[in-house]
Amino acid sequence: MKLFEPLRINGMTVPNRIAVPAMVTRLSGEDGYVNQDVTDRYVRYARGRVGLIVVEATAVHRAKSGPLLRLCGDEFIAGHRDLARLVHDVSDSKIVPQIIHFMKVARSGWRQTIDMLSEQDIERIIGEFGDAAGRAREAGYDGIELHSAHAYTLSSFLSRRNPRRDLYDGRSLEGRLRMFGRVMTRVRQVVGEDFPVGVRFLAEECIKEGYTVEDAKLIALRMAQLGVDYISLSVGGKFEDAVHREGQPLYPYTGYSGDRCMPGDWYPPLPHAHLAEQIKQYLNARGHSLPVISVGKISDPDDAERLLAEGRADMIGMARQLLADPDWPRKVMEGRRDRILRCIYCNVCKNLDENFREVHCFLWPKGLRQAPEDRADALAPRWPAEGAGLSATCEGGQIRLVWRRADGEGVAGYDIYRAEENGEGRILEAVKSPKALDRTVLGGLAYTYYVRAYDASGHAGPPSNAVRVAVPMPDYVTEQRARHA
Template identity: 45%
Template sequence: MILPPPADSLLYSPLRLNGLTVPNRVWLPAMVTWLSNDAGEVTEDVRRRYVRYAKGGAGMIVLEAMGIRDVASGPLLRIGHDRYLPALTDLAAQVHDAGEVRVIPQIIDFLKIARRDPARALARLEGRYPGCSTWTEDELRARLTAREWRDYASGYRQQVEDLGGDEIAALPGLFAAAARRARLAGFDGVELHFAHAYTMASFLSRTNRRTDGYGGSLENRARLALEVIAAVRREVGADFTVGCRFLGSEDVEGGSDVEDAAWFGVRFAEAGLDFLSVSRGGRFEDAKRPPVGEAAYPYTGHSGLMCMPTKGYGEGYNLHLPTAIRAAVRAAGFTTPVVGAGRINTYEVAEGALQSGACDLVGMARGLLADPDWPRKVRDGLPFHACKYTNVCEALDRKHLPVRCQLWMKRPDGGMHPPETW
């Protein structure tokens, strides 16, 4: 494919998402930074990180996943109470002041998860299996139920089948209240996190075995997501940009594939979402057993690798997923823009993806972490710092340590943030 120069490209052309115009198609997908604090607040480091991205010239910044509940969740940002509004408002304003960029938070709900604690797990199982503390691992694996074995071996993890009807009924309101705060804080829209290992993705998953109308068939698995979308839309109004991030494929045994995802994409477009951001994998089902004292991390298995493909995988490795979803959405008569992501770091692949109709916006997470100035530099024909896809950033994420890039983290200035001149 012969590509136009950046000045005449699709990549550097604007796109409308409902009432919002994104100045170019370079999209920073959400990337947890762990730069918040235990109160889930916007810290100076959080502010610096996103203002730095804004200066680089991306069209859209999706702020890292923020919890919709006001519950302790380590240094993960929260949007679950009105007291977060002043600092979020300030963050939105500072990002807007730093560039022409648009900025929206990704809002998330997650199921409960505990650190691996075999002694405690066995103490709990003693009532049902007297003497089990003396069993070997082979005996435990053979005699416990699959769920008991998993909770023993990897740590307790709540799943969608455990939720009561009242807990499900609360979710649309929680998402809607968080979306209302996003609007009040001056963000340009909101992204509903329906991807990876978290609550909403687990409802959409083919592994969801609920029998009460919220699991099993495609219609039932989509029910809660559609209720969430409707509640959010009622709360924020027709003109506020609302989209979701969801999985083009789960990449675990028995999980949803791209056909399911295309079906969901059409339903979400029909429900009035303004963009569909496609991710891949990142599920708990194939996660490795964590060390004792640590919680399972959903990016340690094959599905995690597909979410953040490393250097052994080709550029634009996951583009077949947005391609198929976008084609289904277009065939159903919707023009909803689709975001693709996964190992995209060159102008050729980014512009090629837009020209070929794989997607309408190009997600670049690790590439922009490596060099937030990529959009400006590529537009001006300047060299940039290319991501090496070694997943040093992901290893930091796994330990809930401040996420940085190996290309700049060892610099003499401390490397907590990308250098201002880079």
């Protein structure tokens, strides 16, 4: 499979095409040091054979924030060194920290914007990026990633809503690009030519008057001209449309652009793959071959493989899916894809992050801080002797499903599969107890359901009996149709 072909990025050989993009864990204290829980989280990805592990946003400066890793002083290097070493000890995975500068936010809803930065502030920020990058190299990381996405400082310069009116003038593309260019230049001076420097930026801002993929292509081209070694794409996640909650600092994933950044279960799979594809094609057509990482609701191995095989991406980034099951690469490699604990995009992880609480996955057994171990030899849950007894009733435009509890040690939950008419069965949601309500059916269509129980490591038992329900058309449609007939 193309998924398991190695990729060389400026001297770093990534063993396969699977990346876990940066995901804040909130496992560190406010002191910003790497601790055991943080280490365990990343070593777990390495044991699962994730090719490129991007460590969560790590601050280049000392500004106050909730729990967040830091590389803003030499005292932080030792913890990162241990983390990088442990990842290297267990696998050939590569590990790079994502380094971030962010501006101040207050509980009142006030936030600092980039037009409030003086020339000295800008020089200081550039220096802080360079110093943090140098520390990352000293810590033994394989490279670094510059966080130039979402609501943070570098992204705010790239934004079409950049309010500055000087050398960094938001009214021109060149003005918007200057800050990133200066940061990249400094970082290169510090880390040298042979150290991989990737960047994360937005393929679309997804805010009113924000930039779209048209600008993103040009931004990517400039990044390639500057010697960036890979591009990881995200979308949205901006302050401009964030919803302020009384007494809370603004969180940039509360508005529409936040929905787009971490698309929930109501979005189709792969909502952003076309953006990565366009940017990659634009770069390739101009002679630049730096890898482009496509991200956004990718979880199916066939979808991932197809994106690579069709040349629509160079690497596949999966954030929430790999959080749910860091063993995804190993399971696919070993032909055990039926054992993958499939992300249902419920966004419990996103809500935990928003509330500065330790980020874990809803699908894990209660109380676990890390993904459960893959117990390849454990028996999958099974249905009781009398069967699952799945039944479905249609009430008021919703389908109520009930079934018997599965047997076996450690039943962690149930995946509910649904097929529309005679289509393919896809996981609709996962629940912890044997009942569910499907509120997303359309009258006039027929649906087939079945359920599979899974254990903590994603090992699913056999499907239950299948039930088919034809949802009646609402009266107002039938009457309207009768009038037209």
